[in-house]
Amino acid sequence: MALPQTVPYLGWSWDDVVFLVLAGVMLGSSLMVVLSRNIIRSGLFMVLAFLGLAGFYALMGATIVAAAQVLVYVGAISVLILFAVMLTQSKSGPAKLVFHSQAWAAGIASVIVGLLLIMSVVMTTWPLAMPTPIAQSARDVATLLFNDYVLAFEVISLLLLSAVVGGIYLARKDNIPDPSDAVTRSET
């Protein structure tokens, strides 16, 4: 049985329904990341928020970015963050206070920032924007990535390598015995 063209009784297109559901999932789980008392629960809601965002990319037609979002954020970064949570969990359990004592000022500041950004978005007309998303295949993106942006691509790979080396250097334990030290100690 085929679905009707629009949602029955409401007259909305199905894309709008998907948009609203994804918006609810993404904003709700982002709020839960910020407000949740348990840090592991925050991490898991962050995965849900990233999945909602991947849904938005797919809805716009940016398939390659949606796939990269699932691979990089849902797959890699959330695992990294959950590992860091595991390594830094104190035995007393979650802290009593989730927020700083000046959290009200942060709340006012972020509400003002959000309102200013939304006002500027709504009041601006984008003269070059089309009414619907432009279809862009993964082939177009790849052609652009490896022609116009190839220098940036190589620099990014260098940045990732240095970040991995720096991360290992920062996070390793300092009391690993140095083999050259052992040799000199046995000689003396």
Next chain:
Amino acid sequence: MSNNLDAYLVLACLMFAIGSFGFLARRNAIAMLMCVEIMLNGVNLAIVAFGMFTPALAGAGQVIALFVMAVAAAEATVGLAIVIAIYRNRRTPLVDEYASMRE
């Protein structure tokens, strides 16, 4: 609604505001890093939306979004390594107890 640039941009703004509140207000350093990721994702949504709706930016928006993701991954790696290194010395992930770093 799903065919409207403004709707995506408003969502991106809301996500950025939520992340900035969490970054300013949370005490846990790892929760602060999660909120930085949420802010970065909000900006990424705006970039992809501009790229998808503007013919002059066709394709470039997606490429820039991929670069932002790579830089965010590098940032998460180094940031979490710093948090773990500080935790090893101070035995707490709460940033307001790192008072000795002020001097």
